Amino acid sequence: xxxxxxxxxxxxxxxxxxxxxxxxxxxxxxxxxxxxxxxxxxxxxxxxxxxxxxxxxxxxxxxxxxxxxxxxxxxxxxxxxxxxxxxxxxxxxxxxxxxxxxxxxxxxxxxxxx
Amino acid sequence: xxxxxxxxxxxxxxxxxxxxxxxxxxxxxxxxxxxxxxxxxxxxxxxxxxxxxxxxxxxxxxxxxxxxxxxxxxxxxxxxxxxxxxxxxxxxxxxxxxxxxxxxxxxxxxxxx
Numbered sequence: 001x002x003x004x005x006x007x008x009x010x011x012x013x014x015x016x017x018x019x020x021x022x023x024x025x026x027x028x029x030x031x032x033x034x035x036x037x038x039x040x041x042x043x044x045x046x047x048x049x050x051x052x053x054x055x056x057x058x059x060x061x062x063x064x065x066x067x068x069x070x071x072x073x074x075x076x077x078x079x080x081x082x083x084x085x086x087x088x089x090x091x092x093x094x095x096x097x098x099x100x101x102x103x104x105x106x107x108x109x110x111x112x113x114x
Numbered sequence: 115x116x117x118x119x120x121x122x123x124x125x126x127x128x129x130x131x132x133x134x135x136x137x138x139x140x141x142x143x144x145x146x147x148x149x150x151x152x153x154x155x156x157x158x159x160x161x162x163x164x165x166x167x168x169x170x171x172x173x174x175x176x177x178x179x180x181x182x183x184x185x186x187x188x189x190x191x192x193x194x195x196x197x198x199x200x201x202x203x204x205x206x207x208x209x210x211x212x213x214x215x216x217x218x219x220x221x222x223x224x225x226x227x
Contacts, residue, residue: 032214034215034216036218041223042220042221043205043218043219043220043221044205044207044218045218046215046217049215051214090156090157094214094216102147102159102207102216104156104157105156106156107156
């Protein structure tokens with residue numbers, strides 16, 4: 001079984017300040033973890049993924065995430081927020097097969113203030 | 115194709131009409147998924163295909179919903195006798211045999227009036 005908890009439903013930051021979106025997971029096996037972003041009226045875009053290689057994963061648009069097995073966390077960070085980062089972010093855990101190959105977190109809405 | 119393609123991108127239909135939503139996955143991807151995202155809600159799993167087979171259809175919300183996949187490629191999600199609560203974004207995704215990354219289409223935005 002697997003599950004994902006996104007600890008904040010909304011996060012608001014000022015432009016130019018750091019972003020932290022928190023995600024905790026549970027999985028009965030070594031998971032693959034993803035962050036997807038969804039801009040208003042758009043589909044889901046893959047930001048980055050962890051697949052048991054390096055624990056610090058770099059993604060697009062300056063985002064990165066660190067896999068911490070001891071804390072069962074996969075928090076998403078960015079050093080400096082940009083207005084275009086305003087979107088909904090989903091933390092996702094994946095299994096290889098089966099109908100629920102993707103388990104989504106409930107999402108975090110990131111607001112960036114000028 | 116280069117990405118997952120969905121059509122129509124937007125559909126407005128009258129209550130009681132049938133609608134068909136199409137998904138064209140990334141070429142060679144064997145696994146195909148349908149999800150639904152209602153306004154302000156998370157993603158709801160609907161159905162998963164491996165090749166042309168749907169091992170589990172229990173995510174479909176009612177018997178008005180059905181899906182098929184032919185030739186291991188294109189999939190069609192059909193909603194019969196649409197209701198207002200069917201209004202949502204219907205997202206299709208695909209995954210290759212050797213990979214575990216799932217790629218999403220832009221979605222089909224369905225509005226039932």
